[in-house]
Structures are given as C-alpha cells and as structure tokens.
Amino acid sequence: MSPVGPVEETALTPAPDWWQSAVIYEVYPRSFADGDGDGVGDLAGLIARLPYIAALGVDGIWMTPFQPSPQVDQGYDVTDYCGVDPLFGTMEQFESLLAKAHARGLRILLDVVPNHCSSEHPLFQEALAAGPGSPERDMFHFVQGPVDMSDDGGAASASDAALGGSAAGASNSEVPPNNWQSVFGGRAWSRANPGSDTDTDWYLHLFSAGQPDWNWRNPAVGDYFDGVLRFWFDKGVDGLRIDVAHALFKADGLPDSPSTGGVVDGLRSNPKVSDQEDVHEVYRRWRTLAENYEPHRLLVGEVNLEPARAARYTRADEMQQAFAFAFVKLGWDPEAWAAVGNELEAARQLHGAAPTWALENHDIVRTVTRFGGGELGALRARAALVALLGLPGAAYLYQGQELGLPEVDVPVEARVDPMWARGVCRDGARVPLPWTDAAGLNHGFSLAEPAGEPWLPVPADWGTHAVELQEQDADSALNLTKAALELRRQLWKNEVFTADDGGKWRVEAGNLLICERSEDFLVAVAMGTEPVKLPAGTVLFSAAPLAEDGWLQPNNAAWVLRD
Incomplete structure (x- = not known):
C-alpha cells in the first residue's frame, strides 16, 4: 500500500525563472521504488510513489540516468541517449510519468552525460x-x-x-x-x-574503460547533442542536469599533466582535462536552445571546481545553475561553512547566479554519517537540512535525506560501484529506500510479488527509518522536512525571501554559524558544544525545540526574522 494518501492534483503553470526558488528532489531510480518486483527500482515504481514526492512540497524531480546502458557505472555509460533501458521500463511509461508529475505541479529534470558514453554506443x-x-x-x-x-x-x-x-x-x-x-x-x-x-x-576514458570520452573539438559531436537536447525538450522535460559539465574539452594536443599522482577530488588534479575555455561556447549554445522553448528549460551543471571558477558557468548567457560543490562535501565545521559561504557569495556578486545548494547526492557519504554518525550525526543532519532550506538560492535534496538515512556499509562482496577499485565506494548512499517497517517486499521497496533480492542488500534494521513510521511521528525527520518546505514556500510567497538575497556568513562566540540572507532574515546553526544566544528577532523555525531560555541548543538550526 502507499504510505501517503492522495494529493490534490494541480496543473503545472508556466513561471519564469521558477528555478530561483526551487527545491528539487533527486531520485536515483534504481533505489527509489521497484514496481515490478525484480529488486531494481524503475519508472513504474516512481509513478506509484509520485504522491509521496508531491506531499513533501518540493518543486520538481531530478532523475539520474535511466537510458539504455550496460550499467558499468550505473547508467552513466549510455548507449542510447534518447531511449529507456528495459531495466527501468518503457518510453510510454516515461511519458506517463512526465504527464502525471506535471499534473501534480512537479517539474522533471533528466541527466545528460555529454563527456562520455558507453563503449557499446x-x-x-x-x-x-x-x-x-x-x-x-x-x-x-x-x-x-x-x-x-x-x-x-x-x-x-x-x-x-x-x-x-x-x-x-x-x-x-x-x-x-x-x-x-x-x-x-x-x-x-x-x-x-x-x-x-x-x-x-x-x-x-577519464572514467572506466567502458566510458570513452567524446571529442568535443569535432563539431559533429555538438550537433549530435543538440539533437539529444531537442528530443527531451520536445517531450516536455523541464530541464537537464549536465554530468561532468566542466570536462567536455581537453587541452589542445592532449599534453602530459603536470601532476602524475592519483586523481583527487574528481578531475581537479589534472588541469589538462577540464575547465578549458572552449566549453563555455557549448553552454551558450545550449542556453539559446533551451530558451527557444516556452517555458524556458533549465540547465544545471555538475561543475566540481572552486567557487570562483564554477560560477563562470552560470554567467547570464550560460547555464542557470551549477551545484555549489565546495559546500556539498562540508563536514561539521562552522569556520569551513562560513569560508565557503562567503566564497560563494563573492562569486554570486561577480556573475549574478545564486548558489545551488546541496549536502547530499548519489556520489557522497550521507550527512548523518559524515557529521558524526549515530544520534549525534542524526541531530546534525536535521540541523543542516533546515539550514540548507533557509539559504539564498535553489536547493536540492537527495532521496532518503528527508528520512535521515545513514550511510550503509555495503558488504564487499555485494559492492558494484566501479570506484571500489580505488578504495572508494558510493554504494552506501544508494541502498534502496525503506517504505515500510515490515521486512516483506524489501521493506516496501518492491511493490509487486514475488519480490526479488534488492540490487544492493538492505540492512536488517532498515525498517526503523521507514516512511510509514515517520509519517506517523510528528517529530520525525520526514515531518520536519515537510514543515520546513511549507514555511519556505510561504516565505517566498510573502517576499521575505527574494531572488536578490545574498548571504553574509560569520562565526560568533560558541561556534554559532550565522548566514544573514537579508536585513530581515538569517539562518543560525549551533555547531559548538554549549547552548548559544540567538540574535534578536523572532524564531520562525528550528530543527529541534529551543532551550527554555530561548537559546539555541548544540546541533540545532533556526530561522530568525530580525526585529
């Protein structure tokens, strides 16, 4: 059964620059919901669970690849950019998903992988x-x-x-x-x-041997991808997340890299394979293409560079958004948050686009574990989510973040991530979602019987995080997320939040992190070990109750409307 009731359907209405205030929910289809019982998430499962996503109060869905692929890198090795892998369903099911999502007011963003394809392409x-x-x-x-x-x-x-x-x-x-x-x-x-x-x-192949890089210095490659974009935009897709957006062009002549060590932090250790000036012409061309559609389509870049360099990809005639990667991977460190926040604000002032915030995705250790694990990590993850939703600009949540899911230590024999050869494993953030407390049907991940073994093993206690339990618990991470999203929407509607907001970051006594979004509104996060006094104002929302004296408890976050 569905853990949520029906949600009133509202037609998707055109809204210029809707993405400036949007919260997008990332769906990793393999692990979201399994409609046919084979142990792999699919389009049928996603369609069945659309009411849950709509009930969260998000504005749209970003789907990681479901196109035909041999799955060497879980779909980021594409053999047909304009198809649907039978593992996930059919094109007719995707078209149904798109229509049903739009009927519920949800926009759909897809992944496009222009740096490389599958060796079977x-x-x-x-x-x-x-x-x-x-x-x-x-x-x-x-x-x-x-x-x-x-x-x-x-x-x-x-x-x-x-x-x-x-x-x-x-x-x-x-x-x-x-x-x-x-x-x-x-x-x-x-x-x-x-x-x-x-x-x-x-x-x-900058990634696996099964993922050859396209040669973007050949104009035929650009023409090919223009066709890919038009195919999905013609179907009504609202935007694209562009994988490895900064790496399409390599240094002319393919010279040796000055660094001969192992790759650290994506592609940054080799300046010859990314952030070449030629790449910006691609996004100018794509922006023009995206704006030939009404409403305009959104381009979101995976640009894993320092803030000042990444922001150049969101200049007025390029992509509208690029993920704030310097923020995505932060630990629980107020000085680091403030430093990165101020860097991102400086980049915004230079190039105009607000940061695109996220703290989790399918490639990164989940915040509960990254921020300390156990009860401590869970408290901090809740506070971080509340802080994230109060920051100026768009935000992206990853499936299960709203449930406070921890990282899973997937048994070595069950790991499938090709990065495991490097000693890094992303499978722990990709374990199927728990929908029910009962172990049957893989804790509700599978919607049909008989249910096959899930593609990644599910921990024995996974049901303790289940959607159906959290729906019934007023203090759950899920209900906290819903409440924060609803208040965020109201603050935008009442123009407490605006698209012109910046962010002034500082750390006050007691490791109190402050982000002043405007003269009227700030986000406060207690990152120390003792309660701290909040700046004067009205507390609109907090991740946990305040102390009796109104001070902010450690590992808590609050939204404050200034007096």
Whole structure:
C-alpha cells in the first residue's frame, strides 16, 4: 500500500525563472521504488510513489540516468541517449510519468552525460570498426602511442615513467599517449584493438574503460547533442542536469599533466582535462536552445571546481545553475561553512547566479554519517537540512535525506560501484529506500510479488527509518522536512525571501554559524558544544525545540526574522 494518501492534483503553470526558488528532489531510480518486483527500482515504481514526492512540497524531480546502458557505472555509460533501458521500463511509461508529475505541479529534470558514453554506443562501435584515421574515430579521442625514439626499440617516455611502468623493450603500441589518470583508478587510456600490429590507437576514458570520452573539438559531436537536447525538450522535460559539465574539452594536443599522482577530488588534479575555455561556447549554445522553448528549460551543471571558477558557468548567457560543490562535501565545521559561504557569495556578486545548494547526492557519504554518525550525526543532519532550506538560492535534496538515512556499509562482496577499485565506494548512499517497517517486499521497496533480492542488500534494521513510521511521528525527520518546505514556500510567497538575497556568513562566540540572507532574515546553526544566544528577532523555525531560555541548543538550526 502507499504510505501517503492522495494529493490534490494541480496543473503545472508556466513561471519564469521558477528555478530561483526551487527545491528539487533527486531520485536515483534504481533505489527509489521497484514496481515490478525484480529488486531494481524503475519508472513504474516512481509513478506509484509520485504522491509521496508531491506531499513533501518540493518543486520538481531530478532523475539520474535511466537510458539504455550496460550499467558499468550505473547508467552513466549510455548507449542510447534518447531511449529507456528495459531495466527501468518503457518510453510510454516515461511519458506517463512526465504527464502525471506535471499534473501534480512537479517539474522533471533528466541527466545528460555529454563527456562520455558507453563503449557499446553504436557510434563508438562504428569507430572501432572503421580503424585508425577514420572520420568515425574523430568523434572520440583515438590517438597513437608515442613514437619509438629509443636505440633499443623501446618507447621510453615521461608518460610511461609517470605511470610507474618500464618502457625498456616496449613497442609503440604498449605506451599510452600521455600520463593522464582515470577517476576510477589507473591510466585514462585503453587500446582500441589490443594485440593488433596495425591498429595501435588508444582511446581516452577519464572514467572506466567502458566510458570513452567524446571529442568535443569535432563539431559533429555538438550537433549530435543538440539533437539529444531537442528530443527531451520536445517531450516536455523541464530541464537537464549536465554530468561532468566542466570536462567536455581537453587541452589542445592532449599534453602530459603536470601532476602524475592519483586523481583527487574528481578531475581537479589534472588541469589538462577540464575547465578549458572552449566549453563555455557549448553552454551558450545550449542556453539559446533551451530558451527557444516556452517555458524556458533549465540547465544545471555538475561543475566540481572552486567557487570562483564554477560560477563562470552560470554567467547570464550560460547555464542557470551549477551545484555549489565546495559546500556539498562540508563536514561539521562552522569556520569551513562560513569560508565557503562567503566564497560563494563573492562569486554570486561577480556573475549574478545564486548558489545551488546541496549536502547530499548519489556520489557522497550521507550527512548523518559524515557529521558524526549515530544520534549525534542524526541531530546534525536535521540541523543542516533546515539550514540548507533557509539559504539564498535553489536547493536540492537527495532521496532518503528527508528520512535521515545513514550511510550503509555495503558488504564487499555485494559492492558494484566501479570506484571500489580505488578504495572508494558510493554504494552506501544508494541502498534502496525503506517504505515500510515490515521486512516483506524489501521493506516496501518492491511493490509487486514475488519480490526479488534488492540490487544492493538492505540492512536488517532498515525498517526503523521507514516512511510509514515517520509519517506517523510528528517529530520525525520526514515531518520536519515537510514543515520546513511549507514555511519556505510561504516565505517566498510573502517576499521575505527574494531572488536578490545574498548571504553574509560569520562565526560568533560558541561556534554559532550565522548566514544573514537579508536585513530581515538569517539562518543560525549551533555547531559548538554549549547552548548559544540567538540574535534578536523572532524564531520562525528550528530543527529541534529551543532551550527554555530561548537559546539555541548544540546541533540545532533556526530561522530568525530580525526585529
């Protein structure tokens, strides 16, 4: 049964720049709801659970990839950008989802993955078959290894040395074109045709070998993706989240990276593979395309760069939003929050777009665990969520964040994340949602019987976090989230919140973090170990009750309307 009752359907009405105040709920389809009982979440499950998302009070849904894929990287290796993988359902089901979401006032954002595709993509397969020097290979980065210049037939080079290998006696075909490393570990190059004496090309993959990078210096790639955007916009999709948005162009000539260490923090350790100036023309072109539709479509960038660099992607003629990655990964540290907040505000003043806030997503350790774990982590996660929803700009919540879910230590034998080769595992934030307390039907994750084993194992006590239990508990994380979202909506409606709000951050005595959103409104977070006095004003909302004297308890957050 559905844990929530019917929600009154309201038609989606056009609203210019709706995203400035929006709260978007990220759905990881594999783990949200399983409609057919095979243990994998799907479109049917999402359709069935739409009333739950609508009841939260969010403005839209961002869906991670459900397009056809061999699932090497859980859908971020796409074989058909304009299709639906049978694992998740059919195009007819997606069209039904879109219509039903719009009827409930929910907008739909999809992931697009323009940096790389699957090695099973038809165009990559054509490139492999076409051979070296062909137009087909120019759609990707196919490059011969370094020319053999050694007296003994070896191909000694800085690239090979950087990779820790010995070039003595190596042939040209055994040495990659440069020293770039993959985000998933190891070199970022694989042989197109291993063992061939005639095809000595390598292809670039900044992620797994099953994810070849597109060559954006070939105009045909841009034309191809224009078609992808138009396909989904024509269907009525409200916007796109752009995966690895800063990495489409690589440094001209593909030179060695000055850094030869392992990849740290995404692609940042190699300045040759991202944030090239050419990439901005792509988003100018896409913004024009998005604004050819009424209402205008939204472009949201995954731009994992320092705030001043990331903000350049949200200039007036580029994307409307880019995630504030410097904020996403913060721990429980008031000085760090204030420093990042002020950096983001400086970037907003320079380029105009407000930060796009998030503290969780499918790639990041959940806040309950990141902020200390157990009861302490749960308190801090609640406070952080309340703080997040009070900050100036749009906010994104990740499924299960509203339930206060902790990170799960997935057994080694059950892990499927390709980053596990690097000792990093994102599976712990991707465990299927608990909908019911009963263990049957995988705690309500599966909606049909017989229910197969979930694609990631569910902890034995997972039902203690269940939606149906939290619906009945006035003090639950779920009901706190609903209340905060409703008040946020009212504050926007009454113009206490505006799109022109900035954010002035500071840390006061007792590790009290303050973000002044305007002269009239501030967010306060108690990050110390003792209660702290709040600035003068009316407390509109708090993550937990205040102390009897009105002071803010440790690990609590409040919204204050100034006197």
